[in-house]
Amino acid sequence: MAQSVNLKPFYIGLAVLVVAGAAAIWWARSSSRDEGPRAVDPIPVSATEFYGYTLGSDSAPVEIVEYSNFGCPWCARFAVLTKPDVRERLINTGMVRWVYRDFLLGDHGAGNLAHEAAACAGEQGLFWPMHDQVFFNQGRWMQDRRPERTFRGYARDIGVDIGQYDDCMDERRYLGRITATRDQGVGLGVQSTPTFIVGGLMVAGAIPYDSLYTLVMRAMPADGQ
Amino acid sequence: MTVAVLSVIGFFISLYLWLWKVGFLGSLACGDGGCETVQLSDYADFLGIPVPFWGMVGYVVMLAVSLGGLQPRWAERREPTLLLLLISGVGIGFTAYLTYLEAFVIHAWCRWCIVSAVIIVLIFMAALAGIRTARRPAEGS
Numbered sequence: 389m390a391q392s393v394n395l396k397p398f399y400i401g402l403a404v405l406v407v408a409g410a411a412a413i414w415w416a417r418s419s420s421r422d423e424g425p426r427a428v429d430p431i432p433v434s435a436t437e438f439y440g441y442t443l444g445s446d447s448a449p450v451e452i453v454e455y456s457n458f459g460c461p462w463c464a465r466f467a468v469l470t471k472p473d474v475r476e477r478l479i480n481t482g483m484v485r486w487v488y489r490d491f492l493l494g495d496h497g498a499g500n501l502a503h504e505a506a507a508c509a510g511e512q513g514l515f516w517p518m519h520d521q522v523f524f525n526q527g528r529w530m531q532d533r534r535p536e537r538t539f540r541g542y543a544r545d546i547g548v549d550i551g552q553y554d555d556c557m558d559e560r561r562y563l564g565r566i567t568a569t570r571d572q573g574v575g576l577g578v579q580s581t582p583t584f585i586v587g588g589l590m591v592a593g594a595i596p597y598d599s600l601y602t603l604v605m606r607a608m609p610a611d612g613q
Numbered sequence: 614m615t616v617a618v619l620s621v622i623g624f625f626i627s628l629y630l631w632l633w634k635v636g637f638l639g640s641l642a643c644g645d646g647g648c649e650t651v652q653l654s655d656y657a658d659f660l661g662i663p664v665p666f667w668g669m670v671g672y673v674v675m676l677a678v679s680l681g682g683l684q685p686r687w688a689e690r691r692e693p694t695l696l697l698l699l700i701s702g703v704g705i706g707f708t709a710y711l712t713y714l715e716a717f718v719i720h721a722w723c724r725w726c727i728v729s730a731v732i733i734v735l736i737f738m739a740a741l742a743g744i745r746t747a748r749r750p751a752e753g754s
Contacts, residue, residue, distance in 0.1 A: 395683060398614055398617075398683075401618075402617060402618065402621060405618065405621050405622070406621055409621065409622070409624070409625035409628075410625075412625065412629075413625065413628060413629060413632065416629065416642065417632070591649050592641070592643075592649065593643065593647070593648075593649050595649055596720075596721070598654070598655075599649065599654065
């Protein structure tokens with residue numbers, strides 16, 4: 389005959405485990421409630437708000453918003469390994485309009501300074517060349533004791549007017565705007581970098597080209613327009 | 614009992630991944646984006662259904678079998694344990710295939726999938742131990 393084991397404590401423990409699991413799922417849902425494909429509202433923008441640095445046609449059917457930090461290794465990995473393909477196959481072909489938004493992080497001091505340097509270059513219409521310089525050389529300037537000098541060198545290399553750049557950096561002209569962009573991202577539910585918003589779906593992590601392409605196809609209007 | 618506890622944990626991991634896949638969750642707590650890469654790959658569906666859903670089904674079945682095996686009617690019989698061994702064995706085979714895809718095809722690691730893989734192996738080992746334990750008295754008599 390079956391052994392007379394009292395299973396009641398086991399069932400209670402199992403029930404506690406189920407409740408804990410359900411609570412964990414609920415917590416995950418609550419902490420990201422502004423993110424999922426159904427939850428991300430159209431990205432708010434006002435006349436006074438900075439929309440981001442854009443690449444590609446304004447009439448592209450899909451827009452990808454990237455929240456990124458120049459000091460984040462995974463952001464650099466994406467910029468170096470994946471972004472060239474994205475530019476060639478998605479942006480240059482008119483399928484995608486890319487929007488880059490700054491996302492300052494607390495533990496990447498020089499990376500945060502790089503955002504100011506890129507913004508000052510952007511003032512002269514050279515954000516993207518500076519973006520490439522900073523990401524492609526991240527391993528170098530992250531070790532620098534004086535990264536501001538290195539950024540200044542990059543600015544000179546890409547043809548930035550150094551006098552104007554110096555004034556911009558000295559005044560910390562874009563720090564407030566960059567911080568506001570980060571706060572806007574936090575408000576949308578961005579928690580880490582890089583984070584992408586593709587047609588209402590928020591995805592965190594340096595996803596490869598194929599994954600991004602899948603998301604673009606998912607976001608593409610039915611008529612392809 | 615061990616299998617029931619492991620099945621519940623595995624079920625919630627699968628549920629978590631499935632809820633992300635269907636858009637109920639915004640982002641996965643995965644660190645480096647590997648989970649998203651795997652979930653968005655061409656291999657994220659099996660027979661047209663997201664892989665995590667199959668995981669949920671498998672864990673629910675194993676939970677049901679393990680709880681059934683605890684009932685007085687089945688407690689002394691080997692069938693529930695054999696069934697668990699069979700299901701978890703199939704699960705290991707499927708998990709091995711998915712792990713191969715992560716390592717050599719997708720080139721990204723989904724940490725939650727790895728945890729699930731460990732759980733299915735533990736369930737298999739527990740079922741195996743259960744079979745041996747059940748066999749021992751019979752051999753001794």
